[in-house]
Amino acid sequence: MSKIIGMTGDEAIAYAAKQSKVDVVAAYPITPQTIMVEAFSEYVFNGEVDTEFVCVESEHSAMSACIGASLTGARVFTATSSQGLALMHEMLYIASGLRCPIVMGVANRALSAPINIHGDHSDMMGSRDCGWIQIYAENAQEAYDWVIQAFKIAEDHDVLLPATVNIDGFILSHSLEGVQVQEDEDISSFLSTRKPAITIDPDKPITVGALCLTDSYFEVKRQQVEALNNSFKVISEVNEEYKDLTHMGYTTVETYGMKDAEAAVICLGSTAGTAKAVAKKLRNEGKMVGVIKPWVYRPFPTKEILEAVGNLKALAVLDRACSFGAPYAALCSDVFSALYADGKALKVFNGVFGLGGRDITPFDIESVFNEALESAETGFVKEPVKFIGVRN
Amino acid sequence: MSDVGKLGWKSIPIGGILLEPGSALKYKTGDWRAFRPIVDEAKCVNCLICWIFCPDAAILRKEKFVAVNYDYCKGCGICANECPVKAITMEEERR
Numbered sequence: 001m002s003k004i005i006g007m008t009g010d011e012a013i014a015y016a017a018k019q020s021k022v023d024v025v026a027a028y029p030i031t032p033q034t035i036m037v038e039a040f041s042e043y044v045f046n047g048e049v050d051t052e053f054v055c056v057e058s059e060h061s062a063m064s065a066c067i068g069a070s071l072t073g074a075r076v077f078t079a080t081s082s083q084g085l086a087l088m089h090e091m092l093y094i095a096s097g098l099r100c101p102i103v104m105g106v107a108n109r110a111l112s113a114p115i116n117i118h119g120d121h122s123d124m125m126g127s128r129d130c131g132w133i134q135i136y137a138e139n140a141q142e143a144y145d146w147v148i149q150a151f152k153i154a155e156d157h158d159v160l161l162p163a164t165v166n167i168d169g170f171i172l173s174h175s176l177e178g179v180q181v182q183e184d185e186d187i188s189s190f191l192s193t194r195k196p197a198i199t200i201d202p203d204k205p206i207t208v209g210a211l212c213l214t215d216s217y218f219e220v221k222r223q224q225v226e227a228l229n230n231s232f233k234v235i236s237e238v239n240e241e242y243k244d245l246t247h248m249g250y251t252t253v254e255t256y257g258m259k260d261a262e263a264a265v266i267c268l269g270s271t272a273g274t275a276k277a278v279a280k281k282l283r284n285e286g287k288m289v290g291v292i293k294p295w296v297y298r299p300f301p302t303k304e305i306l307e308a309v310g311n312l313k314a315l316a317v318l319d320r321a322c323s324f325g326a327p328y329a330a331l332c333s334d335v336f337s338a339l340y341a342d343g344k345a346l347k348v349f350n351g352v353f354g355l356g357g358r359d360i361t362p363f364d365i366e367s368v369f370n371e372a373l374e375s376a377e378t379g380f381v382k383e384p385v386k387f388i389g390v391r392n
Numbered sequence: 393m394s395d396v397g398k399l400g401w402k403s404i405p406i407g408g409i410l411l412e413p414g415s416a417l418k419y420k421t422g423d424w425r426a427f428r429p430i431v432d433e434a435k436c437v438n439c440l441i442c443w444i445f446c447p448d449a450a451i452l453r454k455e456k457f458v459a460v461n462y463d464y465c466k467g468c469g470i471c472a473n474e475c476p477v478k479a480i481t482m483e484e485e486r487r
Contacts (some may be wrong), residue, residue: 099407160406198409205408215397220408222401 007174009172012140013105016147019187023074026054026065031105032169036079059084063091070100082109096131101154102162107173118357119169125321133163134298136268140177168270199322252301259288263372267318302338313376314347347375353388413460425467427482435479
């Protein structure tokens with residue numbers, strides 16, 4: 001039997017980590033992620049979990065401790081945001097390179113300077129090539145469901161890669177929602193104790209982190225690429241199994257109104273919720289619009305996005321981060337690559353929005369839809385990259 | 393990374409983790425060498441100064457003169473530099 005509890009996005013992630021029976025948490029507090037580790041430390045203090053909670057002096061140390069713990073075969077969780085994720089940057093590559101299935105909650109926040117604590121995707125997009133599985137949740141419910149699934153995906157021996165579950169800072173991290181949680185026993189049966197592929201054992205010594213020069217580094221990295229490719233199949237299997245247990249249906253990409261849409265918006269995270277509400281209103285007015293929401297951003301679900309695009313005439317790609325100097329922001333670049341390689345010739349434009357937590361309103365999104373509909377009709381893109389909601 | 397340096401990407405151990413302890417001996421670092429030390433056995437007085445100085449323990453002791461273990465010699469040239477009787481010369485590798 002499931003029940004509904006009122007929780008913030010951060011608390012929902014902490015609750016999922018608790019039910020996932022993590023062995024080790026090493027974390028350093030940073031707004032807006034702090035509640036995740038704060039809530040988890042209360043579980044530890046109350047004896048509700050049998051977890052080694054390591055207080056460290058920085059995020060760099062947090063991820064280092066997580067890597068060490070993961071290599072012993074432990075199930076490991078941590079959480080961070082913004083500058084913390086940036087400070088972890090070099091260790092992110094080591095976690096994926098050493099194939100440590102750590103799961104990390106990320107409350108997305110803008111990067112300094114100027115300093116800002118509010119939500120945008122600059123932090124995770126800055127580390128998007130770090131070899132981690134990257135999932136974006138639209139609300140606290142999805143964050144809870146994905147954290148539990150992320151452990152099962154990450155720890156699968158065909159994958160063995162770390163995973164982040166991203167929630168928009170403050171918009172999700174600090175907003176209270178009703179979250180349907182499963183019984184502890186059901187989660188325990190869905191997610192059994194981690195079975196490590198390789199462990200650190202004094203009786204059977206191994207070398208971790210050995211020098212791999214020109215003769216072997218490339219092979220190790222090629223294998224890592226394959227692990228991320230393999231994760232598609234595992235994600236799908238885990239989604240199915242989770243659906244059997246909870247009736248919550250997840251895939252790599254969620255679509256809304258895409259069967260007959262002429263113009264659509266593609267975006268990550270909480271913005272997709274607003275986009276769907278606006279699309280519903282416009283569809284009631286007879287405008288054929290839809291929404292594509294990648295739940296999984298890495299590995300990039302090219303096949304599913306192309307399927308969703310179908311015969312669409314225009315697509316607006318909304319990015320909550322800048323790629324300074326790049327022709328388009330991150331999500332848009334990936335979308336363009338996927339579409340071009342497939343020979344799709346629909347009209348595409350990029351909307352950069354919400355930097356530093358600036359709200360994107362239903363009115364803003366309605367304008368984007370209308371502009372996309374105009375492009376669909378005229379076959380012409382007025383502005384290839386627009387900045388939504390910035391003052392002139 | 394020992395003999396796994398010959399494996400393809402499908403069979404190389406995950407994460408470059410070495411599952412066999414003490415396997416560094418299998419990693420033949422001799423192919424890093426750009427210059428090869430050549431010992432003139434007639435000039436060598438077997439003083440073993442090169443044997444002491446070699447950072448890779450790649451000098452082999454023989455009865456009357458020294459030899460070089462080319463499997464591990466990286467060609468740094470310290471032996472040639474230290475040799476008091478100039479019995480070791482460095483010659484460019486031709487590969």
